[in-house]
Amino acid sequence: MIKLAILGSTGSIGQQALEVINQFPEKFELVALAAGQNIELLAEQVRQYRPKYVAVGDEKRYSDLVESVKGLDVQVMAGLSGLIEIATITEVELLLTAVVGAVGIEPTLAAIRSKKRVALANKETLVAAGSIVIPEAKKHGVAIIPVDSEHSAIFQCLEGREPSQVNKIILTASGGPFLRFKVEKLENVTVAQALKHPNWNMGGKITIDSATMFNKGLEIIEAHWLFDMEYDKIDVVIHPESIVHSLVELVDGSLIAQLGLCDMKLPIQLGLTYPERWSSSFPKLDLTKAKQLNFLEVDTNLFPAISLAYKAGRTGGCLPAIFNAANEAVVAEFLRGKIKFTQISSIVAEVMGYSLKENFSKVPSLEEILRADQWARKAALQLLAQNC
Ligand code: MG
Numbered sequence: 001m002i003k004l005a006i007l008g009s010t011g012s013i014g015q016q017a018l019e020v021i022n023q024f025p026e027k028f029e030l031v032a033l034a035a036g037q038n039i040e041l042l043a044e045q046v047r048q049y050r051p052k053y054v055a056v057g058d059e060k061r062y063s064d065l066v067e068s069v070k071g072l073d074v075q076v077m078a079g080l081s082g083l084i085e086i087a088t089i090t091e092v093e094l095l096l097t098a099v100v101g102a103v104g105i106e107p108t109l110a111a112i113r114s115k116k117r118v119a120l121a122n123k124e125t126l127v128a129a130g131s132i133v134i135p136e137a138k139k140h141g142v143a144i145i146p147v148d149s150e151h152s153a154i155f156q157c158l159e160g161r162e163p164s165q166v167n168k169i170i171l172t173a174s175g176g177p178f179l180r181f182k183v184e185k186l187e188n189v190t191v192a193q194a195l196k197h198p199n200w201n202m203g204g205k206i207t208i209d210s211a212t213m214f215n216k217g218l219e220i221i222e223a224h225w226l227f228d229m230e231y232d233k234i235d236v237v238i239h240p241e242s243i244v245h246s247l248v249e250l251v252d253g254s255l256i257a258q259l260g261l262c263d264m265k266l267p268i269q270l271g272l273t274y275p276e277r278w279s280s281s282f283p284k285l286d287l288t289k290a291k292q293l294n295f296l297e298v299d300t301n302l303f304p305a306i307s308l309a310y311k312a313g314r315t316g317g318c319l320p321a322i323f324n325a326a327n328e329a330v331v332a333e334f335l336r337g338k339i340k341f342t343q344i345s346s347i348v349a350e351v352m353g354y355s356l357k358e359n360f361s362k363v364p365s366l367e368e369i370l371r372a373d374q375w376a377r378k379a380a381l382q383l384l385a386q387n388c
Contacts, residue, residue: 002272005032005053005086007107008098010041012203013121013147013264017096018045020269023280028272032086034077036099037061043068050074053089055082057103080106087111096147096272097122100205101328102321102373105129109366112142119271121147123218128321128373130225132366144226145271150219151226152267153245153258158227161250169229170247170255171219172239173298174199176211179240183301189341191334199242199262208331212344213298217309221320224313231314236306238296243285261285304345308352318360318372319352325376326351330384339384347387351379 004021008014014035021028032053035042039061046054046069055077056065062078069076077085080103087095087107095111096119097104104122109129111118113136120126125133137144146152150171158166177196178186194211195204202210209215216236223234245267247257260266265282300307305327312323326348333339339347360372 001029002027003029003031003091003093004096004272005034005089005092005094006030006096006098007034007083007086007104008036008096008100008122009033009045010035010038011098011100012201012206013098013268014096016265017098017268017272018049020265020272020280021049023282024278027278031092032089034083034086034099036103039064039068046072046074053077053086055086057083057099083107084110087116088114092116094119094272096268097125098147100124100203102128102325102370105133105366105370109133109136112136112140112144115140115142117143117145119145119147119268119274121268121271123148123215123222124324126225127218127221127324129366129369130221130320131316131364132369134225134228143274145274146222146226147264147267147271148219148222149262149264149267150246151223152270154223154227154248156258156270157246157248157256161248163228165250166229166233167249167251167253168233168235169223169227170235170237170249171216171223172242172244172246172295173213173216173236174210174242175238175240175296176213178211178302179238181302186302187340187342191337194334194341198240200264202264204335205328205331208334208344209327212305212327212341213303214305214309214327214331214344214348216298216303217305217312218324220306220309221313221323231310236298238298240294240296241290241292243290243293259285259287304349308345308349312352317362318364318369319355321369321372322352322355322360322376323348325373326380329377329380333381333384343384343387347380347383350383351376354379 030049034055036057059079094117097108098121108125312319
């Protein structure tokens with residue numbers, strides 16, 4: 001039995017992870033569940049899966065959660081400290097970090113320091129704090145298994161290969177709903193248009209990030225840390241069908257790709273079972289139905305997030321955290337209908353520019369990274385207030 005804790009069990013990845021677990025009830029013991037604020041669903045999950053521990057990220061919802069799991073034999077926790085407790089429970093072997101945002105960093109780091117295996121679906125942990133998290137994982141001999149579909153693909157393509165055999169990695173990107181838009185038309189796209197992803201069914205924040213391609217930007221930085229790959233060796237190619245989940249180019253020119261349906265349950269399952277592979281009854285890709293696979297260059301005028309990501313990644317220090325946090329702040333405003341779509345990247349670019357005057361450390365501690373994260377959120381909202 002794999003003793004598992006899930007951070008973010010009510011989100012899109014968390015719910016699909018539970019679907020994976022439902023297929024193998026005799027192989028997983030769900031020790032702990034945690035969610036940000038969806039108490040109703042969390043309580044329902046507690047009733048169904050009977051974990052020993054449950055936590056809600058939003059401290060104010062603690063008493064609501066206690067009330068809604070009354071009579072069940074479960075220990076209730078709350079706040080960031082609750083998430084960290086969940087991540088470090090002695091009997092837990094494997095932590096699935098599936099929360100969205102920078103809130104995932106500290107619990108994941110705590111799990112690594114407690115020598116838990118980590119299945120990582122939270123990009124921000126590596127984007128903002130890769131310089132801290134990766135050395136800690138090495139130091140504690142902890143494996144981080146990527147759950148993001150592109151990184152799971154690259155992880156599979158790289159398996160068993162020497163780094164000296166690898167020329168570069170190629171992340172595929174669907175291009176989202178605005179792939180064929182003209183730059184001038186982007187300014188007036190609506191929230192509903194941006195939320196209509198052609199292939200993937202995901203949470204709101206990541207769907208907007210796919211429309212701006214900030215998601216791919218975050219994935220570039222994530223790949224740098226996961227695979228110890230210089231930025232010059234990370235390429236992005238648009239692949240509208242999202243069938244090829246990413247590729248690796250070897251030194252002799254051979255391209256290795258991983259293909260599958262647009263179904264996150266596959267990378268989630270591998271993240272939970274690795275190094276084993278278990279046979280599942282989820283639908284499988286029929287190549288004759290895929291018909292065509294197209295590949296196009298990224299237009300960085302249409303998607304400035306890609307250039308910003310390379311800049312943030314190459315500069316390093318606190319800039320990736322600032323890139324991520326500013327984006328999180330402005331995307332929330334976009335989702336509330338407060339700003340234009342194109343302001344997402346322009347404000348992030350401005351915040352990145354201003355941050356150079358703030359003298360953030362080039363080799364930051366976790367505290368400095370988290371301070372830069374907070375600074376960037378405030379700076380983004382101030383710039384928005386000035387521009388509106
Ligand atoms: Mg992805």
